[in-house]
Amino acid sequence: MRLCLFGPPGSGKGTQGEKLSEEYGIPEVSTGDLLRAAVAAGSELGQKAQEAMSQGNLVADDVVVGMIRERLHEADAEPGFILDGFPRSFGQAEALQEMLAAEGKPLHRVIHLDVDREEIITRLMARKRADDNEATIRNRLEVYSSQTRPVLEYFKERDLLTTIQGVGEVDEIYANIKAAIA
Numbered sequence: 001m002r003l004c005l006f007g008p009p010g011s012g013k014g015t016q017g018e019k020l021s022e023e024y025g026i027p028e029v030s031t032g033d034l035l036r037a038a039v040a041a042g043s044e045l046g047q048k049a050q051e052a053m054s055q056g057n058l059v060a061d062d063v064v065v066g067m068i069r070e071r072l073h074e075a076d077a078e079p080g081f082i083l084d085g086f087p088r089s090f091g092q093a094e095a096l097q098e099m100l101a102a103e104g105k106p107l108h109r110v111i112h113l114d115v116d117r118e119e120i121i122t123r124l125m126a127r128k129r130a131d132d133n134e135a136t137i138r139n140r141l142e143v144y145s146s147q148t149r150p151v152l153e154y155f156k157e158r159d160l161l162t163t164i165q166g167v168g169e170v171d172e173i174y175a176n177i178k179a180a181i182a
């Protein structure tokens with residue numbers, strides 16, 4: 001199974017991705033986690049990403065696409081994967097589709113977790129990750145509306161999109177995701 005979890009910051013992509021990964025035995029691939037690991041390791045890629053991340057802006061497409069290409073070619077991703085937070089721009093969506101089409105391994109579904117702005121701010125202010133401060137959260141939401149949300153149309157046109165209400169009990173949302181991919 002090749003899935004993509006799509007949604008605004010704090011919509012539960014990581015929470016639901018972890019559960020799916022456990023149940024289906026395929027890796028959750030989060031570009032946010034990969035980037036944070038690169039920053040922590042002090043690699044050249046991490047240094048390039050750090051400024052954008054601390055401000056809540058998107059890291060450059062070529063950096064993120066290169067990182068995903070490498071990760072999806074690792075052995076554990078052979079049977080499938082759950083993308084969390086990628087793609088986030090039209091450029092990333094096209095690069096992903098081209099890469100998977102060339103390998104004859106198309107995406108099965110894109111799950112859009114729909115959560116309103118007030119709920120997101122409440123969740124993220126409670127969590128306190130390094131980029132969970134008010135100014136950065138506001139910018140992440142702005143970047144999501146202007147650069148990422150429009151990409152939903154790309155997947156809708158390709159008949160890959162299912163929107164699921166991302167507010168409520170974690171297990172109830174999970175059951176709705178499973179129903180959508182059954």
Ligand code: AP5
Nearest residue numbers: 009010011012013014015031032053057058059085088123
């Ligand atoms: P990233 O790490 O992907 O952050 P994000 O998209 O802002 O998402 P979050 O991890 O904050 O939220 P989530 O949707 O995973 O929700 P979660 O399950 O954690 O990206 C960080 C930065 O990296 C970006 O700003 C950008 O700079 C860069 N980046 C990443 N990918 C990139 C890309 N593709 N291109 C360019 N740049 C990229 O839940 C959030 C909280 O809510 C948790 O506390 C959780 O416990 C809680 N929660 C979850 N579900 C529920 C529920 N149903 N009810 C109540 N609380 C809930």
